[in-house]
Structure formats: C-alpha cells, structure tokens
Amino acid sequence: MSAGVMKDNRSASRLVLENVSHRYGELPVLHNLNLVVNPGELVVLVGPSGCGKTTLLNLLSGHIQPASGTVHREGIIRTVYQHDGLFPWLSVLENISMGLRSVTRKTQRQQEMHELIELIHLEGFEHHYPHELSGGMRQRVELARVLAGDSDILLMDEPFSALDYQTRLRMRHELNRLLVKRPRTVVFVTHDIEEAAQLADRVLVLSNRPATICRELRIHAPRPRDLTDQAVIEAMKAILIELGLQT
Amino acid sequence: MGPETNKRQGMSMPAGPTAKPGKVRIRRFGLPVMVLLCVLLTWWLVSFFHLFPAYAMPSPGAVLNSFKEEISAGRLVNDIIASLWRVAIGFVVSACLGIPLGLWLGQHAAGRQAFVPMLNFFRFLSPLAWIPFAILWFHIGDKPAIFLIFMATFFPLVLATMSAVATIPKIYFRVARDYNYKGIELLTKVTFPAVLPQVITALRVSYGIAWVVIVAAEMVGCQDGLGYGIWEARNGLRLDSAVCYMITIGVLGMGIDRLLAQLTKLPDVRWGYER
C-alpha cells in the first residue's frame, strides 16, 4: 500500500446531526434526531421499511437539506448504492479511477488502481463493463471505487441487499477485510439483522415514521465476527426484540 | 471470494442463435440474397410478358443500360457526392446545434416548458412544407437542400436528446456529485455518455429522415444530386434512369445506416442496448 495516499481518516472525519427533523411536504419522516458518528466507527442503521433511513443518509451526504436542525460533516463522503451506482459507460478500471480523480500523478494512480483491483479480486476484469459483471462483482467494484483515494466517510444504503445469501455473507467478510486495510468511518443501512450484528460497532434501531432512534446498541466484540459468535447472537436477539419481531 | 469464482462470469456473449457458424452465415446472407433474386425475377417476368405497358415499367435490362450510361457520363458519381455532401453538412449542423440544445433542455425544466410546445410544433411540420421558403431564402444550389435537411433532423434530434437526458437515472448525478463532477465536466463525462446510446439511436432515425428528405428536397432548387436525377429522368421521360437513381438511393441509404449501426457496437455505448 502506498503511503502517499494513505492518511489518517479517523481523525479527519466527523458527522454530527443535531435536532434534525425532516418532512416531505406534509409527511414528517424524521423527528428530532441526534447522532454523532465517531471517526473510524461503523454505525449500522436498522428500522422498518419506509421509516426514513435513506432520507437520513441523504441528509448526512448533503443531497437534501433538513427541514430543521443542523448537520455537520467533515471529510470526503462517498456513497455505495443498493445497485446500479456504477457508470455503465465506463469499464471497471475507469469506474474505480473516478475515486482517484484527486490523484494527479499518473503512475501513482495506476499503482493505486492496480492495488484496488487486487483487493477486490477482479484481476482480469479490468476492462469489462458493469453490464458484463455479476451483481456481487459490481458491488465489489463499488466498494473499490468508494475506497479509492482520499475518501473519509462511506455511506452505504443496503449495499448487499440485491445479492443472494451466500454472496452477501462473502461480501460482509470482504467489507471487513477492506476496512482493515483501508479504515474508514462508515454509516451502513440494512434490513438484514445478521448483517448489522456481524458488522456494527454500534447499531441504531429506528422507530416507525416519524423516525427517532429508539435503541442504541454497542457491540464490543472485535471484527471479523462469525455468525455463530455469542456476541452476534445476543445482538441479533436484542435488535429483533426492539423491532418487535421477537419477544 | 477467490479468483476461481470470478471465472464463471466470463465476457457476456452477444445474444443470438447458437447454431453452427455456417448455418448462421447462410441465414444472414443467403436468405436476403434469395429474396432479392426473387424480386428481380418477378420484375423481369413482369416486364418480359408486358404485364404493364413499357412506359409504366422499365425493364431490368433498360435500367442496367442506364446505369452504364449514367456512370460513364460521370453524372451518377457527381450526383452521389452532391447528395452525400448536403446530407453530411445538414446533418452535422443539426447535430452540433440540436444535441447541445437537447442536453440543455433536458436539464432545465423551465426551458423544457418554454420550448417543447414550439419544438413539437415544428417537428410535425413536414420539412417539405419548407421547400418554397428554402428556395426563397437560399435560392438554388446546396443551401436550400441543406436547410431542408436541417429542418427535418433538428427537431427530432433535440426532442430525443432532451427526453434521453430527462430520463437519466438520478443516481448517476448523485454519484457524479460524490466524485465532484461539476459544470462542463459533468456534461461531458456524465450527462453526455449517459444519453449517448439514445442519441445514437436518434441519429440513426434522423439520418433516415434526412435521406428521405434529400431526395424530395433536390427535386427543386438544385442542379444535381440524386433527387434531382430522378426529377430530370422524369422530365426526360426516362423512367429507366429514374429507377437506376432509385436503386442508388436505396443502396446508399442502407449502406450508410449499416455504418451508423457500427456506432452501437462501441463498448462504451453497448450497455444502452443490452438492458
């Protein structure tokens, strides 16, 4: 890993929501939300469908402005979308190089791209186009793209939900592995409680619309965690109870 | 996720019949040639047995002779160049103005509301309705024909580009924002490639219109060109040479469309035709 592009992303990044509320017209979606995402932390948001998780991510990234309250953000934010976030007219390599636009030196950029391709195990597919890849491969390219260069914060909106179960399991490992090599601050939205329990430093359970944070759950066990780890099972149980899916 | 799992996902092959290559070739080339031969045979029979009077249906032989005549006189080549030149200029001008305008309109809802009714109005005016004005304003020569080609292709191109831009998935613009694409770079690196497949389709369609229009446009206000050739053949009461021009027009039109179709094979627009 070239030291030049590496920087301490932990201290540079900062995401704070203060008393944030949001509504779409007459529809209140978020109510008085307070949230501090610490540098290097992986926060997972879970909640019922339509409660406002995507809206929350959009507020964090700045795509939309809150109706009231303030959002502080420091650092370069990038988003991994559920699917189809890659530019279909660019090859794998070109898509990844979008993340390296700030790197001006060509040799350095090429080296970096090479590393990233290796990291996501897509050697040989550099010149393929997204429509020639499987869903899992595409999501890996997305990961490589957001990890490239000097990003600080990653927002992920159900990044693996379009994948089959096995691929999803693999992608969790993949993400863990990548984050070890390239630490980032992550806010991760998912419906998958397993995923939340396996990945999160902190799980935030949102209530029904208008959403508030109704439970905050810290998982101290070190990553990577196995599905069958005690900590994971306990966390899953707690989340399920909180969502009213288990008593 | 080892490399071995990647291997199962090879290059996606172009969809199509999986028959033996020989068979495919027969089907791709043999069948059309057979149909062509049948049509020629019917034509020959019709003229051989005089099912139509000679003045209403020139024989294949007469047409062949007039081909020889027109080629040896150098007229046919000259007319082809004249028509190609007019179509090329008219088409390039309308693409150079129409595509940027379409891009702009696609991104500005207010502009759309303001201009679309007007654009639609002009789109439904047959370009041939402009012929009297074309001649009044541009007199004779290349200009009126180029003007007519422009009028025929500009509006469909603008509207097609515009609706292509308006339907670009929002997600591309979000990604572009994440990666700091702004202004002109946003336009050339995101918006334009995102609509390119549809623009290419629109170009092909409007090229078809252009080629149809050039023939009609050259019937007035011109001194050469393929359309003029037909008109002159008619004036000269030479239907055989009119048919020879018609064949030239059809073959050229088809050939150029095949060339344009090659554009859709480019890798960075391929995606637009595969889903």
Place this chain on the structure above:
Amino acid sequence: MKLSITGFITGIVLIIVMLGLLRYRPWNHNGSVNIKDVVHDGPNNKAKRQLTVGYLPVTCHLTCPVTDFASKTTHANTNFNSQVFSDFPTVVSALQAKQIQATFMIVPLAMKLREQGVPVRICYLGHRDGSEIVVAKNGKVRSLRDLKGKKVAIPSPYSNQNFVMHKLMEDYGMKPDDITFVVLPPPDMPTSLASGAIDGYFVGEPFCAKAELDGIGRVLYYARDIWPNFISCALVVHEDLIRDNREVVEDLVRGIAQSGAWAETHRAEAARLAAPYYRQDQKVLDYVLLSDPRRVSYVQLTPTDEDLQQIQDMGIKMGLLTKHIPMRELIDRDFVPQTITPALIDAAKIPDPQAGKIH
C-alpha cells in the same frame, strides 16, 4: 476500440473535408462554374466572355442548347453555357438571386415577375407554336365542347397554355368552369392521361409527342389552330445585364436567332444535338421536330407588341395578372439583328448519342 470524442470528431471532419473536396474540386481551375453542364467541348473555349442561360428540357427552349453548342463550335465572341432547370419556380429563384441573368421562361410568368418588381425584359422569343391539346387516343372527344365537364391538365396557371385555353373556351361560348383544370408537372401528363386520371392536357412538346408515341393520346388541336403564332416561352434577360453588358446580350439574341434559323431547316440534326443536353430519348425529339412541321417553328421570333398585349389582356381578364405593364417596358427589341442567317453549325461535329446507348 474505444470511442474517443476527439477520434470521432476527427473522423467526421475528415469525411466532410473529403466530400467537400470531391464536391468543389478546388484543383479544377478551369474557372467555368458549370463545367459539368458543358456537354460539348468545342474549339472555341477562348471566347472572351461567357454567360449562363437557363432553360428547361422542352422543345420550346430548343434554341438554348443549340446556341450553347454553336458558341463553342463556331467562331463567336461569347461562350454560352446552357444550364438546365427542372421547373420554373427554381428558374425564378435563380433569376431573383441573379445566379442566372438570362433564361427561357413562360411569358405570363415573366409578366408576373415584372409586376412583382423583378426587373426583367423579354428580348426575344423561344419558338412559335410547339404546344398541343392532347386527348385519349380512343376517346370520343372531337372538339373542345366534348371536354365539357372533364378534367384537363395544364403545366402552370401562369402558362400561356392556360390563357389560350380560356380564350378558346370563350370563342366556343363556354363558361370558365365548364372544364376542370388541374396543374400537373408535364412529365406526368402522358401517364395521367393513360391511367384516365385526366381527360386531356395542353402543354408544350415533347410531352405531347410522348403520348402519341406510346399510343396513349392524339392531338386534338395544334396551338396554331387556336391562336395563330402561339407563343409560350420567351428569352428573359435581367435589366442589370442589359445595362452592364450590352455586347453579351447582343451576342445572345443573335446567337438564338441564328440557332433558330438553323434548327428550322436542320431539324434532324437539331434533335440529335439536343438529345444529350435534354437527357431525352432522341426518338421523341425526332418525332416532335420531324413528324409535322406544324408542331413547332423557330422563325419569326421577334416579339411584337400585339403578341404580348394579347397575352397580358387575357391574364388580366382571368385575374392572374393585375397590372397593365406598358409593352415598351416589358419588351426590349434593341438586340434583334437586322438580318438573320442560320448558324454555321457543322453537323459532323454533333456527337452521335446513339453511339453510347443501346436501345
């Protein structure tokens, strides 16, 4: 292969440049704008002046290509390049734009132009007669009265054929709407007659001859039978040319007069000469010029006040013309030569169109 924008643009520019080069052939420094229209290249390319004269491939305009040919093969001071047009609106447009300054044109149209302020003058006539009313070969029509309630095609409302037809109807005591007139492009007239879309037509040659040759139609009236010394087309010259370049106009009128005199007596040769200019089958031209001397003549081409006044009066009566233009403004007879000798065309120099054709 990857579509790079620069590569794409370069490709387009290359194609355009190539087409442009092929189209304008800048290496062709001949200077003659109409090089492709010069069918015969004579020994007289060294003439001091040159002029482009417009015409349509109809026998009424026959003297135009003959003058073109004569100016190149005999000793003359001006080279005349005949430029073929396919319809009159285009001729008008070219004249307005001064892309051509002299052309053959139907007389009422010239009057209309003058009315609209385009300064043109009639300097000479193209022919006498040369038009016929044609009806279906096996039809029952024997006189104009039989055409009552039928459809007759004319080439243009501003054609003298239209005017003459109305005069004839008047003579026969018919009302103007007894016959339905439709405007058709002359080449379509024979076929329309054959298919029964029209019952007759009145137009210049060779579109009447074509119907006869194809066994579709027969002549009902020769123009001269209705209107003695019938005129349909005249030589129209822009006043700017008359003012700036009198010698050229003089050469032109003399050339046409001499060509007419020659064509009148050398009809077979004239047909052979004109066929490649017209891109027409020589058979048809032969038929027009040779079958019956009543069809068309190329002498007596000085326009008289009476000739044109008659046409103007008819046009005004029909409401197609609105202004009384004095004949001295309309006609310019200054260039008509005193004596007219046939052009000294060497018949041996006329290329044989049959040589390159198999029919």
